[in-house]
Every structure is written in C-alpha cells, then in structure tokens.
Amino acid sequence: xxxxxxxxxxxxxxxxxxxxxxxxxxxxxxxxxxxxxxxxxxxxxxxxxxxxxxxxxxxxxxxxxxxxxxxxxxxxxxxxxxxxxxxxxxxxxxxxxxxxxxxxxxxxxxxxxxxxxxxxxxxxxxxxxxxxxxxxxxxxxxxxxxxxxxxxxxxxxxxxxxxxxxxxxxxxxxxxxxxxxxxxxxxxxxxxxxxxxxxxxxxxxxxxxxxxxxxxxxxxxxxxxxxxxxxxxxxxxxxxxxxxxxxxxxxxxxxxxxxxxxxxxxxxxxxxxxxxxxxxxxxxxxxxxxxxxxxxxxxxxxxxxxxxxxxxxxxxxxxxxxxxxxxxxxxxxxxxxxxxxxxxxxxxxxxxxxxxxxxxxxxxxxxxxxxxxxxxxxxxxxxxxxxxxxxxxxxxxxxxxxxxxxxxxxxxxxxxxxxxxxxxxxxxxxxxxxxxxxxxxxxxxxxxxxxxxxxxxxxxxxxxxxxxxxxxxxxxxxx
Numbered sequence: 001x002x003x004x005x006x007x008x009x010x011x012x013x014x015x016x017x018x019x020x021x022x023x024x025x026x027x028x029x030x031x032x033x034x035x036x037x038x039x040x041x042x043x044x045x046x047x048x049x050x051x052x053x054x055x056x057x058x059x060x061x062x063x064x065x066x067x068x069x070x071x072x073x074x075x076x077x078x079x080x081x082x083x084x085x086x087x088x089x090x091x092x093x094x095x096x097x098x099x100x101x102x103x104x105x106x107x108x109x110x111x112x113x114x115x116x117x118x119x120x121x122x123x124x125x126x127x128x129x130x131x132x133x134x135x136x137x138x139x140x141x142x143x144x145x146x147x148x149x150x151x152x153x154x155x156x157x158x159x160x161x162x163x164x165x166x167x168x169x170x171x172x173x174x175x176x177x178x179x180x181x182x183x184x185x186x187x188x189x190x191x192x193x194x195x196x197x198x199x200x201x202x203x204x205x206x207x208x209x210x211x212x213x214x215x216x217x218x219x220x221x222x223x224x225x226x227x228x229x230x231x232x233x234x235x236x237x238x239x240x241x242x243x244x245x246x247x248x249x250x251x252x253x254x255x256x257x258x259x260x261x262x263x264x265x266x267x268x269x270x271x272x273x274x275x276x277x278x279x280x281x282x283x284x285x286x287x288x289x290x291x292x293x294x295x296x297x298x299x300x301x302x303x304x305x306x307x308x309x310x311x312x313x314x315x316x317x318x319x320x321x322x323x324x325x326x327x328x329x330x331x332x333x334x335x336x337x338x339x340x341x342x343x344x345x346x347x348x349x350x351x352x353x354x355x356x357x358x359x360x361x362x363x364x365x366x367x368x369x370x371x372x373x374x375x376x377x378x379x380x381x382x383x384x385x386x387x388x389x390x391x392x393x394x395x396x397x398x399x400x401x402x403x404x405x406x407x408x409x410x411x412x413x414x415x416x417x418x419x420x421x422x423x424x425x426x427x428x429x430x431x432x433x434x435x436x437x438x439x440x441x442x443x444x445x446x447x448x449x450x451x452x453x454x455x456x457x458x459x460x461x462x463x464x465x466x467x468x469x470x471x472x473x474x475x476x477x478x479x
Contacts, residue, residue: 001123004053005034006044006071008064010165013231014174017059017088017111019156024112027154030119034164041071048079054122057115058103059088062362063383065097073102083122087111089189091135092196093363094380098135105136109143109196110179112153148202150179151211155218162223171458172227173219177212180204181233183263185288186300186366187327187358190233209245216254226458227281228258235260239270247278257281259323259455265303267311272318282321282351282455290340294330298366305344312348321454323352326412328405329392330358331366331375335401338408339427345416351454353413357392357405370394407431410443413450 003025005018022032033051035044048056056075058068072084084104091097091106098106105128107114114133121128128134132144147153162168180203184191194203207215219225236243250258259282260275275283287308289295296302315322326341345353360367360376362383370376375394392402408431415426430439452458 001055001119002031002051002053003033003119004048004051004056005032005160006037006056006058006068007034008037008067010034010036010161010167012167012170014156014158014161014167015059016156016174016176019158019161020112020153021057021059021087021115022157022160023154024116025119026157028116028119032157032160034160036165037067037071041074044071045074045078048075048082053082055083055085055119058084058086060086060090061088062090062093062380065090065094065101065383066381069097069101069103076102085115085118087115093189093192095135095140098137098140105134108133108135109193110147112147113144143196146179146197146200146203146205148205150205150207155215158219158223168223171224172229172456173223173225174229174231175212175216175219176232177230177235178204178206178232182237183234184300184365186298186369187361187364188233189361189364191365192363206242209242209249212246213249213253216256220254220256225256227456228254228256229456230258230260232261234266235262236271236275237263237266239268239274243271243274243278247274251277251279255279257457259284261285263301263303264308264311265301267314269314272314272320276318276320280320281457282323283315284323284325284455286325286327287341287344287348288325288327289330289333289337290326290344291333291337294332294337298330298332298369299327300365308344309347312350316349321351322349323354323455324348324350325354325356327358328355328409329394329397329402331370331373331394331396335404335408338405342408342412342415342427345412350416352450353416355409355412357390357409358394360393403435404431406435407433407439410435410439414442414446417446417450 005022007015007018018034025032033047033053035047037044058072060068068086075082075084085107086103087107092108095106095108105118107118111133114131117131118128118134121131128136129139130141132141134141180194181190182204184194197203216228257279260280261284264285264287288299288301290305292305312322324345326345328338342353358366360370362378362380367376367378371378373396375396391406397405411426411431415423418426
C-alpha cells in the first residue's frame with residue numbers, strides 16, 4: 001500500500017514519530033512518501049494526485065489540529081476513497097474529536113503496531129473494528145500495552161525526512177534513547193499519558209547502548225553530523241550500568257560532542273564526571289521559576305534554589321555549558337519573579353537563558369488548574385499554537401504585565417551576557433517599553449548566536465546565517 005505522511009513542517013527538528021511509522025511500514029513492504037503542508041495546501045494536494053496513496057496519515061500536536069482537519073476536509077472532498085488517519089498527542093488526549101471532525105480514523109497512544117495492522121487490513125479490504133488503539137465514528141477500541149523492548153523497533157526512517165528537506169544537511173541531529181518520564185511536571189502531557197497506562201508494568205523504557213550507538217553510527221556514516229542532540233525527556237537521573245557503558249563507548253565509537261536533558265536535582269559530581277568523559281558538551285534543563293513556592297506548588301518540582309545553585313556549579317566546574325529554560329507567566333508570578341529568574345541564571349552560570357510564555361496545553365494539570373481558577377477558558381476548537389507563544393493567555397495578568405513579560409522573553413538571554421551597565425538599562429528600563437520588532441530581533445539573533453556558540457558547536461556558513469536572519473525578518477506563514 002502507498003502511504004503519504006503529511007506534516008506541518010520539516011524545518012528544524014526531525015519528527016521522529018513519523019520516522020518510526022515509516023520504518024515500520026517499509027519493513028512490511030509498503031511504499032512511503034511525505035509532504036509538508038504549506039499555507040494553501042496545493043503542493044500536498046498535487047502530491048496526492050500524482051502519488052495516489054491508499055492512506056494519508058497525520059501526526060498532530062494540540063494546536064495544529066485545525067490546520068490538519070481543515071485540509072483533510074478538502075482531501076475527502078476530492079479524494080473520497082483515500083483513507084485518512086491521525087495520530088499523535090492531540091487525538092490521544094481528545095479522542096472525541098473523531099465524532100465531529102473530517103477524519104476516517106484516529107490512532108491513540110503509541111502507534112507503530114496499530115499502524116501496521118491498519119495497513120495490512122486496508123490492503124486486504126478487512127475489518128478495522130478489532131484493532132487496538134484505533135477509533136472511528138463507529139467504534140472506539142482500547143489502547144494496547146506499551147512497547148516494552150524499544151530495540152525491537154527498526155531504526156527510524158530518517159532517509160524519508162532528509163530526502164525531502166534540508167534537515168539532512170544540518171550538522172546536528174535529534175536522537176531518542178528512551179520513552180516515558182517518571183516525573184509529573186504540571187505543564188507536560190506525560191502525567192496524563194502515564195495515568196492512561198497506570199497499570200503497565202514498565203512505563204519508562206530505554207534502548208540498549210548497542211542500539212543507540214548503531215543508530216548514531218547509521219546517521220554519522222550517511223549525513224553531516226557534528227553534534228548529537230539527545231532529546232529524551234530525561235536522558236539520565238542516576239549513575240547506573242547503562243550510563244557507565246554509554247559514557248565508556250560513545251567517545252570511542254562515535255567521538256562527537258553530545259547534548260542531553262537533565263533535571264537539576266539529579267546532578268551529582270559522579271554523574272557529571274561520567275558525562276564529561278563521555279563527550280557531553282552541554283546540558284539542557286528547566287528550573288522554570290526562581291520562586292520556590294510557585295515551582296513546588298504550581299509546576300510540581302520540589303527542589304530548592306540552594307540545591308539548584310549548588311548542583312549547577314558542578315556542571316560549570318567540569319566545563320559543561322548550561323541551557324536553562326524559565327517559564328514566564330506562571331499563575332501567581334510577579335514581574336519581580338521573572339526578574340529573579342534572570343538573576344538566578346546569572347548565579348548559576350547559565351550560558352543560554354531560554355524563556356517561554358506559559359501555554360496551558362489542554363488536559364495538562366496546569367491547564368486544569370488555570371481553568372479552575374478562572375484564569376483560562378479552554379475552547380479546544382479554537383486552540384491554536386501559532387499565537388499562544390506570543391503573549392500570556394491567562395486573565396490573571398494585566399495587559400501591561402503581559403507586555404513586560406513579552407519583553408523579558410525577548411531580552412533575558414541577551415541581558416545575562418551583557419555588561420552590568422547594559423543589563424541594568426535592560427532590566428530597569430527597556431523591559432517596561434512597549435514591545436517592538438527591535439526587541440524581537442535582538443532576542444532571535446541572540447538565540448542563533450548563543451545556541452551555536454555555547455550549546456551546539458557546529459560549523460555554520462555565512463549562507464546559513466543569512467538564511468536564518470531572513471527567516472527571522474520575513475517568517476513564512478503556516479497553513
């Protein structure tokens with residue numbers, strides 16, 4: 001059967017979920033292609049016409065659903081015999097969408113095994129009504145158990161992604177060594193998914209070191225690769241045999257720097273020493289707020305400021321750069337709390353001070369909290385992630401506070417690297433100005449410069465730098 005995946009973009013980070021599904025489909029002898037949905041959708045419609053797929057498949061985050069549903073309505077109008085299916089977080093957490101949206105089926109939860117069953121049944125004109133994880137307007141089946149042995153999955157089909165975009169030429173690539181996260185941060189979907197699988201015998205699962213090395217080698221031998229970016233929700237939390245084997249083999253067999261995600265409270269001298277020996281160049285973490293009360297009660301992270309400062313000093317001592325994210329606009333946060341976040345970055349020796357405006361994603365614990373408090377009214381049909389990152393959607397903040405938050409979002413990273421006199425001007429004066437394109441430009445240029453300098457040490461040509469600046473100044477509108 002011919003499969004066409006439709007994705008929102010292939011601009012920066014590989015959609016590994018699609019890559020795994022493609023690898024599974026190819027392993028079973030199916031033909032696979034992919035299309036990026038642009039503003040008017042004409043390119044994808046043309047590909048459907050020429051490729052003539054038996055199935056069109058979407059992977060969707062909440063906030064993207066309207067784009068895909070609107071487009072699929074057109075697909076079903078012109079190609080009524082094409083079977084259309086959607087997977088990903090949105091349909092997993094909003095399963096009722098199958099009843100009133102223009103889509104033939106949804107696949108909830110981990111989709112690799114269910115997707116292969118769907119392809120086999122459609123190819124033989126069989127009955128989908130018994131396939132676990134699959135919902136249609138006529139039936140809703142339960143989720144199957146999680147895939148416990150991740151090594152049984154084929155290597156994700158990056159060739160599909162890289163042959164249809166410039167991603168392959170970009171010198172750092174995304175890898176995942178695990179699935180699941182044992183923690184329950186309130187802004188994340190993980191606690192919800194964990195609850196859906198509360199009776200599973202093993203929620204957090206990890207590839208073997210053999211498999212991780214094999215996957216990185218496969219990419220290294222075929223595509224430019226200067227930095228390995230491990231995007232696991234939690235790469236490692238304690239020193240154990242897995243990380244000891246990894247840090248012994250990775251520098252010998254791959255010999256590239258890597259970046260990984262840690263929790264501040266998991267950092268120890270023994271662990272950091274191992275990571276440094278293994279080739280760790282930078283660590284990504286999320287302190288989220290300098291206000292301990294908000295961090296503990298709202299975000300559900302219970303580590304103290306003193307512990308954070310002490311543990312991050314270990315990273316600095318071993319020369320591992322720190323990328324930290326602070327969430328601006330958490331319920332109850334004041335402007336002083338946001339400024340304290342900048343000062344905390346300075347105390348901790350953070351090289352890259354990322355900031356995000358809180359987006360209370362539907363079904364997450366923090367969204368439920370905001371709704372209960374009356375700060376946020378959810379309308380899932382109008383929830384759109386293209387606008388929510390720009391300014392707080394919570395009613396507990398005034399418009400003036402939201403403007404200041406936006407300025408802190410754009411200027412915080414620049415401020416921590418500025419000399420004292422300039423930082424004082426930024427934090428005492430500029431953040432209180434009206435938001436403007438100059439601050440946005442400063443923020444985005446700082447992002448590009450510091451990401452390359454401190455986090456991903458890649459060789460960048462002036463052509464690539466120029467293209468990045470053009471994308472900042474003239475962003476392409478999404479479908």
